Amino acid sequence: MELLQGTLDLLILRTLIFGAQHGQGIARAIRETSEEELLVEHGALYPALQRLEERGWISAKWGVSSNNRKARFYTLTAAGRKQLVKETNKWERLTGAIARILGAEGEKS
Amino acid sequence: MFPHKRKSEDFTREIESHLQLETERLQEQGLSERDARFAARRSFGNVMQAEERFYESSRWLWWDHLWQDVRYGLRMLRESPGFTAIAVLTIALGIGATTAIFSIIDAALLHPLPYPHGEQLVGVEDDLPGVGAQDVGISVPEWQDLQRSGIFEYVSPIGGGDVNLTGVSQPARIRFLSVAPNYFAVLGVKPQLGRGFNPEDHTPGFTLEVLISDGLWKRAFGADPGILGKSLRLDNDLYRVIGVMPAGYHDPGRTAQDRNIEIWAASGFAGAPAPPPLRSSHFLPETIARIKAGLSITAAQSRLDALVAALQKQFPAEYPLQSGWRIRLVPLKETVVGNVRQSLLMLLGAVGLVLLIGCVSVANLLLARASAREREMAIRQALGAARKRLISQLLTEGLLLSLLGASVGLAILCCAKAFLLQILPESLPLLNEVSINWAVLLFALAATLVTGTIFGLAPALQTGRLNLIPILKRQGRGSTGSGEQTRMRRALVVTEFALSLVLMIAAGLLLRSFADLLNVRPGFKPQNVMAVRTWLPVPNDPTTDIYGTAAQEALLLHEILRRGATLPGVKEIAIGDVAAIPLGHSRKDLNPGPLILEGHETEGEQPPLVDRSVVTPEYFHLLGMTLLRGRAFSESDDDNQPRCRGNQRGLRAEALAE
Numbered sequence: 092m093e094l095l096q097g098t099l100d101l102l103i104l105r106t107l108i109f110g111a112q113h114g115q116g117i118a119r120a121i122r123e124t125s126e127e128e129l130l131v132e133h134g135a136l137y138p139a140l141q142r143l144e145e146r147g148w149i150s151a152k153w154g155v156s157s158n159n160r161k162a163r164f165y166t167l168t169a170a171g172r173k174q175l176v177k178e179t180n181k182w183e184r185l186t187g188a189i190a191r192i193l194g195a196e197g198e199k200s
Numbered sequence: 201m202f203p204h205k206r207k208s209e210d211f212t213r214e215i216e217s218h219l220q221l222e223t224e225r226l227q228e229q230g231l232s233e234r235d236a237r238f239a240a241r242r243s244f245g246n247v248m249q250a251e252e253r254f255y256e257s258s259r260w261l262w263w264d265h266l267w268q269d270v271r272y273g274l275r276m277l278r279e280s281p282g283f284t285a286i287a288v289l290t291i292a293l294g295i296g297a298t299t300a301i302f303s304i305i306d307a308a309l310l311h312p313l314p315y316p317h318g319e320q321l322v323g324v325e326d327d328l329p330g331v332g333a334q335d336v337g338i339s340v341p342e343w344q345d346l347q348r349s350g351i352f353e354y355v356s357p358i359g360g361g362d363v364n365l366t367g368v369s370q371p372a373r374i375r376f377l378s379v380a381p382n383y384f385a386v387l388g389v390k391p392q393l394g395r396g397f398n399p400e401d402h403t404p405g406f407t408l409e410v411l412i413s414d415g416l417w418k419r420a421f422g423a424d425p426g427i428l429g430k431s432l433r434l435d436n437d438l439y440r441v442i443g444v445m446p447a448g449y450h451d452p453g454r455t456a457q458d459r460n461i462e463i464w465a466a467s468g469f470a471g472a473p474a475p476p477p478l479r480s481s482h483f484l485p486e487t488i489a490r491i492k493a494g495l496s497i498t499a500a501q502s503r504l505d506a507l508v509a510a511l512q513k514q515f516p517a518e519y520p521l522q523s524g525w526r527i528r529l530v531p532l533k534e535t536v537v538g539n540v541r542q543s544l545l546m547l548l549g550a551v552g553l554v555l556l557i558g559c560v561s562v563a564n565l566l567l568a569r570a571s572a573r574e575r576e577m578a579i580r581q582a583l584g585a586a587r588k589r590l591i592s593q594l595l596t597e598g599l600l601l602s603l604l605g606a607s608v609g610l611a612i613l614c615c616a617k618a619f620l621l622q623i624l625p626e627s628l629p630l631l632n633e634v635s636i637n638w639a640v641l642l643f644a645l646a647a648t649l650v651t652g653t654i655f656g657l658a659p660a661l662q663t664g665r666l667n668l669i670p671i672l673k674r675q676g677r678g679s680t681g682s683g684e685q686t687r688m689r690r691a692l693v694v695t696e697f698a699l700s701l702v703l704m705i706a707a708g709l710l711l712r713s714f715a716d717l718l719n720v721r722p723g724f725k726p727q728n729v730m731a732v733r734t735w736l737p738v739p740n741d742p743t744t745d746i747y748g749t750a751a752q753e754a755l756l757l758h759e760i761l762r763r764g765a766t767l768p769g770v771k772e773i774a775i776g777d778v779a780a781i782p783l784g785h786s787r788k789d790l791n792p793g794p795l796i797l798e799g800h801e802t803e804g805e806q807p808p809l810v811d812r813s814v815v816t817p818e819y820f821h822l823l824g825m826t827l828l829r830g831r832a833f834s835e836s837d838d839d840n841q842p843r844c845r846g847n848q849r850g851l852r853a854e855a856l857a858e
Contacts, residue, residue: 114214115221118243133218134245137211138253160221163214 099131099139101182104167104175107149113162114140140165148174211254215247265589269596276597277604283569284601287562291605291651294555296613299636299644300620301551305544306643307634312537313452316388317490321452321532322497324355324487330524337485338527340469340477342511343380346489346527349507351500353492354399356380357469357484360461364737367433368420373735376434376463377451381407383464386490387452393417394428394443397466405471406740410439414447416462435737436744439465448633452488452536456626480518488532501529536629544628550706553699555651560696563655566598567689570659591660598656599649606648610636658688724782725824731781761816772822776815782823 106112106120117140118133143149148171154164167175219240226236241247277284313321324346325335338346338357346355360377377383381397390396391411401407410432412421421427431440445464453459469484470477491500508527512519519525570577577590613620614636621634736747736756747753757775764773 113217113221115218115225118218118222119225130243132245133222133243134247134250137215137250141254156221158224160217160224161213162217162221 097178098182099135100143101175101178102129102131103136103139103143103165104148104171104178107165107167107171108175111154111164111166113154113156113164115162116156117165143171146174147171208251208255212251215244215250219244219247265592266596269593270600272593273597273600277601280569283565284604287565287601288605288608290558290561291602292609292612294558294609295602295606295644295647295651296609297551298548298555298647299610299640300613301544301548302643303634303636303640304624304628304630305548306637306639308629309537309541309544310639312533312629314450315452317493318533319497319531320353320491320493320495321386322489322491322500322529323532323535324489325528325530326482327526327528328523329526330522333523337482338487339479339482339484341479342482342527343469343484343487345507345511346487349503351492351495351503351507352489354382354386355487355489356383356386358383358486358488359467359469359484362735363434363463364436364735365420365432365434365463366436366737367431367438369422370420372420373733374416374462375457375460376410376465377461378406378465378467378469380469381466383466383488384411386488388490389445389449391443392446394441396443397464401466402468403466403471404468406437406465406467408437408439409442409466410434411443411445411464412441413445413460413462414449415460417444434463434465436739436746437741450630452532454535454539456628459629479515489529491529497529497531504529540627540629550703553703555647557696557699557703559651559654560692560699562601562651563658564689564692564696566601566655566659567692570594594660595653595656598654598660599652602648602652602655605651606644610641610644658692722782723825726782729823733778733781757816772818774816774818774822776819780815780819 102121103117106117106124109120112120114136115133118131118136121129121131140149140151144151144165148168149165150168151163151165153161156162219237222240222243223233223236226239227233231239244250312318315321324338326338326342327334328336343355343357346352356379358377358379360375360379362373363376365372365374381401381403382399384390384396385399392414394411396411397407397409412427417423417427420432421430424430427441427444429440429442431438433439450459451461453461475481475483491497495503504527508525512521512525580590581587617636624630624634736753737745739745742748747756761773761775764770
């Protein structure tokens with residue numbers, strides 16, 4: 092399933108709430124938590140990460156992974172947290188509206 | 201908003217680390233290492249594309265591209281030094297010449313008045329359109345009306361002429377200006393030494409104080425610091441020096457002579473030797489004024505028109521209605537540059553044409569080179585280079601060439617500046633220094649950009665239309681280009697030739713006129729003849745004039761003849777008035793008089809006018825003028841027996857016309 096650009100940002104921010112993570116880890120987390128529904132092209136993740144980093148919502152640092160590999164770890168910033176709340180609200184409003192429309196149609200039929 | 205720009209190596213490392221982590225994870229799930237690696241890459245997607253996108257996400261991409269193009273362009277120029285040298289020299293010539301002319305235009309036309317608030321300075325002219333007269337001069341009461349009108353800060357009439365300067369180390373004939381005491385207040389200039397005239401001074405005659413120029417101070421007084429208070433004589437009248445004007449100061453005159461005044465004397469124009477100040481005697485030839493601050497010239501002119509109307513009613517006898525008396529304000533800038541503007545602009549046009557020819561040449565050269573690089577361009581396009589990028593590269597190369605040429609041109613100009621300034625004609629109204637200032641540099645930059653764009657675009661336009669396959673298939677390295685290119689090159693050659701021809705014809709015509717001028721036969725022998733001009737002093741008080749009567753003057757002239765004949769190296773000496781120097785006088789020195797031949801009836805009312813001059817008998821022999829009929833003068837012809845002799849051609853023509 093293809094993702095809109097804005098939703099990818101939302102997913103990344105949400106994933107990072109649980110702690111710092113590197114790019115591959117984020118991709119894995121999204122796949123596993125969505126129960127294999129959302130398969131992000133890993134290459135597409137990086138421009139999103141770059142954008143989020145430029146906007147100051149996440150910060151990055153090189154570190155060492157659990158099996159001793161060097162990787163670049165991303166952390167959510169305070170501004171990022173605020174942005175996550177905003178984006179989550181927007182998403183919920185959007186999906187709520189769509190659900191209502193779909194629900195209304197369902198009633199008719 | 202960017203903390204640090206991330207290096208692309210950093211990004212590459214991150215991608216590698218990602219792929220490695222993913223490979224290991226898949227291996228843990230049981231895939232072989234090889235399968236795991238492939239799977240990791242597949243789920244990543246296009247690595248190259250990710251890297252490219254990262255690289256391009258930085259905002260300064262155009263700057264990177266620019267630097268790449270510049271480096272590449274410089275390398276190409278270095279590889280063909282012959283081409284580069286020719287192109288750079290051509291552009292240097294074009295841009296150097298154009299900039300040189302522009303710097304003159306900048307000094308002469310754009311900011312001609314180096315006085316504070318020069319736009320408030322005007323010339324005041326009296327017109328009598330009813331009788332067809334313009335700029336007749338103002339009278340002293342009119343001057344005073346203008347000063348009292350409240351339209352102007354200061355109004356100053358200007359008179360002047362040439363005087364004999366004596367009482368200094370070397371007597372000289374210099375140009376002086378007689379002005380109102382507020383003249384320098386009008387212009388807003390202060391002397392570098394001493395003081396100026398007092399603007400509130402209302403002496404009717406000459407104040408016996410003068411200001412001298414920096415040039416005169418250095419030449420005649422050796423830049424003596426004790427100059428103030430020293431006296432000198434102008435036409436035998438004694439004056440005291442009260443100040444020295446700054447170096448580089450020029451008067452806003454129409455001619456070069458009027459701009460290089462050396463002595464200023466202040467006068468109220470109402471005392472001797474001026475005529476009595478009647479309203480109807482318009483003897484003040486020129487007047488300048490400074491309009492009050494805040495008033496525009498048109499506003500001042502309308503207020504002046506109102507004043508003129510009021511004065512006409514008040515003095516109907518002096519201003520008869522049919523003469524239509526008017527006072528006109530002319531911006532001072534106009535009087536100074538008016539007649540030079542057209543020639544300077546034409547010169548700029550001519551030099552611009554030279555630049556254009558240079559551009560066309562270089563464009564041609566670049567086109568030839570572009571066709572040799574056709575293959576390179578085709579390959580790059582085949583590999584996916586955007587056409588815009590190729591065009592921008594060619595444009596950059598063109599601009600680079602043009603910048604190099606312009607720098608060389610400007611460098612030459614700076615070095616040769618002193619020499620070039622010497623060959624400028626004196627009549628240019630250069631009140632300011634001709635210098636290479638910001639305006640001139642900006643002009644040079646603009647010219648550079650335009651020329652660079654022109655010949656950068658020529659090959660670029662072609663690149664866009666390349667048909668890739670046949671070019672790539674061609675085996676040879678270079679070629680002379682497709683038919684379209686050859687046509688464009690031919691068109692350029694034709695244009696260049698046409699433009700050069702125009703310039704050459706114009707230059708040829710000018711040269712021919714000049715040659716004709718040199719070959720005119722003067723009708724006398726000018727070899728070894730020296731013309732010495734001398735002026736007798738005209739003191740302010742006519743009663744003190746020691747050469748006042750004809751008898752006194754005759755004594756002097758005889759003495760001059762006697763002593764002159766004894767000078768070593770002098771074979772013959774003769775005296776005449778100014779009009780006697782053939783071709784050496786101006787229109788106003790002639791003294792035309794009516795010619796009345798006895799026994800001939802004059803046609804119409806007016807006898808024909810002939811130019812006359814007065815000479816001593818040796819004049820004709822000295823100049824080698826041929827005698828057609830009759831005899832020359834001799835010593836015995838004097839006041840008691842007036843004789844007259846005419847220029848043969850003129851008189852014969854008159855006689856034949858009868």
